[in-house]
Amino acid sequence: MKVVCELCPKKCALNQGEAGNCRARVNLDGELVAITYGFPCALHVDPIEKKPLFHFLPGSRAFSIATAGCNLHCLNCQNWEISQANPDQVRSFRMPPKQVIRAARKLKCKSIAYTYTDPVIFYEYTLDTSRLAREQGIRNVLVTAGYINHKPLKELCKYTDAANIDLKGFSDKFYQTVCNATLRPVLNSLVTAKECGVEVEVTNLLLPTLNDSDEMISNLCHWVKSNLGEDTPLHFSRFSPRYKMRNLPPTPIATIEKARQLAKSAGLKYVYAGNVLNSEWASTFCPGCDKKLVRRAGVSFLGSKLKNGKCPHCGKAIEGVW
Template sequence: MKKWLAGLFGFLVVALAVAQILAREKTSAGGGSHEALFWEKAEGGKVKCLLCPRLCVLPEGQFGVCRARKNVGGVLKSMVYGQVVSANVDPIEKKPFYHVLPGTKAFSIATTGCNLRCLFCQNWQISQVFPHDLSSTPMTPDAVVGAAVKSGSRSIAFTYNEPVIFYEYMLDVAQLARKQGLKTVVVSSGYINPEPLRKLLKHIDAFKVDFKGYDEEFYLQVVGGTLDPVLESMKVIRQEGVWLEVVNLMVPGKNDSEKQIRELVRWVRRNLGDETPLQFSRFYPIYKLQNLPPTPEETLLKARQMARQEGLKYVYTGNIADREGATTYAPKSGEAVIERQGYFVTANRLNKGVTPGGERIPGIWE
């Protein structure tokens, strides 16, 4: 059997086991009700949340924009702590991380809620609802880490919905995970304030930011947020020395002009460095943008070419069949060192991050 087919079969077996655990423990209880971090009291029994740039001020009984945090009796509570609505064992390439433990499994969890409103959200069924709208599986941090170890995963991924909004849960799981020798990886839009981000990063090995576009108007109109906090977050991640990869989903006619791509690429190179992996990912019509076509393949190929011409060393394409765009090349020799097919690694010629020709490729390799 081909190596990647065997890998796929392995993932299916483990996924089935995880689905069985979740099905057994599913409850209709919504809400973890765990006191939140990063908030302060405001006038008249209100509370002010300091976790993300929205800085919601909430009267008694009200949820924040994220639908995950709520004023309960003058105290800000996370209503999603430990309430898992999705748990899967995924290839880490699916996150996508291309420079983190290639070919390994990532135990991936999500709750409900999000602090953004992307019109192209791929997980809107869980991100745009309240905790009481969906049944969930209560999982303590211990249970998550135990399940991750049992599944043979090398990492825990906080993903699918926006992990920033289950901050306290993520923090507790991440601390335990590291004690068990697991890596911790976050897949996020980066819409978080610097202080909580710095605290979180002490327990995180790798961060993937969905950089929606270097375009304030796009953030306002299509994402439902603002650009500057995301730029700041990426700089903070870099400053704190946590491994960072960036993905840009290219939405036709919205964020895929030559100007927008060039500005994004130049910002990444200038502020994050030319060794930052950047992936251009294909959009498919979904949620509130079903009227748009999928991203033309030429757009993705052109964006990758432009980013390479601008000096980025590790540029990928995603969600399309593009052998070159799925391969990691050593920048000096040009040798292909990691090859992928879909979410599976078909060849890995690195030895502890070093190519056969002696070049060191940045990332987390063991």
């Protein structure tokens, strides 16, 4: 029997024994099986700032897990060794949801991050682990490209506390040629996550000549402001040559600076730069009085002056979970 996987917009129709475009979901005897469920190939304790999440429990640890496979195939993927591999080519740990919770506790992590590849493809594992974590008082964090259908995302959002969702470029052509995906479902996911009360931060990785035009960056910023709100943190990330995109140079610092300016002109209050050694661009400033409130260097948390989530100087409430 043919199985149609309705988890992501690709809606793969799978014949017997066939795997989906993500390589992690297989039709076995007419039943859709998530072959990486409970078998993460990557386990790390990361600072939450590495996700990047700058407005969510700063300075805390996130127990970070991923399984092999991905439903996107970005030519510039940073984790292509696991995201673009068949799960049967990657050795994994045996770690059912209960053990993930135990490990997070043991390693004093305030949250579990479903990250590195894309939690969408190990959806059931993420969902079951998130449910258990919520019961145990551990937060859940998604780091995702947001390429998922509305219904399953809504279900997952019930247990998700924060998410960093990539908005890889503000054009459908870019998504099609670089990521093997489309733009609209990602925009829908961003809005859905926000509506569900998830603390959403957005990352835009700037690829020289492909998604770094003034017009595209400006459109992206205006969309974020209009649809997610001016308080939504936006991270511009610097690209370094990887995977099938080693022909491009790293993003010039001037491009990152330009993007920051465009975002501020669009009215976004919290704009950051990733993969750049500039502590000013990684720190949080009060939009009311412009005082530095949370100090960071790269992904290292150096200290916070916030008092109950408010600026101690002017009393302005700063968006986030502090």
